[in-house]
Amino acid sequence: MSVAGSDRDGNHRSVDRIRSVLRWMLVVAYLFVGIAHLRTPGTFLPIMPGWVPYPAQVILVTGLCEIAGAVALATRRWRYAAGVMLAAYAVCVYPANIKHAVDGVAIGGGRLGWWYHGPRLAFQPVIVWWALFAGRVIEWPWRRRP
Template identity: 60%
Template structure:
C-alpha cells in the first residue's frame, strides 16, 4: 500500500472516531452545545441535533461506505467551516467570563486547528492528496 494510502486510511479512521464521538456528544448532551450556539442560529435545538446526526453519518460514511467517502469528506470539511462561528463565540464567551488569559490554552489551539480539520477531512476522504502527491518529473532542458 502506498504511503499516501496508508496515511489516508489512518487519518480516515481517526477522524471518523473524532466525529463519531462528537456526534454522540451532540445527541446525548445538547445543552453544552446550545450554550455556545450563536444567537443568530435559528432553531438551535434542531440544529444541534442535526449536527450530531450529520457527524455520526459523516463518520460512518467516511470510514465504512466507500462509494460515499468523497461526499462524506466534503460534507465534514464544510461542517468544520460552518461550526467555526460557534467555536469563536465559545472563545469570546470564555474571555468575557474568565479573562483573556483563561481562554488561551484551550481555545487558541482549537481555533487554529479548525483549518486542519478541513484539510484532514478532504485528505482522508481522497478529495485532495496534498502534501503526499507525486510531483511530475521536470523535463530535461526546460
C-alpha cells in the same frame, strides 16, 4: 521496474497508510462528538451563536450529520462526498467555536482558557484539510508526480 518506480510505489503505499490512519481517527472523532450532540444537546447550547434559528434542533441535526459523515467516511462508496461534507461542516461550525472562545463559555462546569481556544481555533483549517485528505478529495501535500 526501476528503483525510482519502487520508491514511488512505496511512497504511495505510505501515503495510503497515513490517509487510512487519519481517516479512522476522524471517523472515531466525529462518531464520538455526534453521539455527544445527541446525548447531551444542552451542553452545546451555550456556544451556539444567537443568530442561529432553532438552536436545539440545529444541535441535534449537527449530531446526526457528524454521525452520518463518520459512517460515510468509513465506506469506499461515500468517502469522497463525506470528505467534502465534513470539510464544509467544519467551516460551518467555526462561528460556534469562536463564540465559545470569545465569550469564555463554560462547558461541563468549567471554563477553558486561551491555552485551549487558541490552538483549537488555529487547528480548524487543519480539520478542513483533514476531512478533504481523508475523503480522497485532495492529495496535498503528497501530490503524485507523473
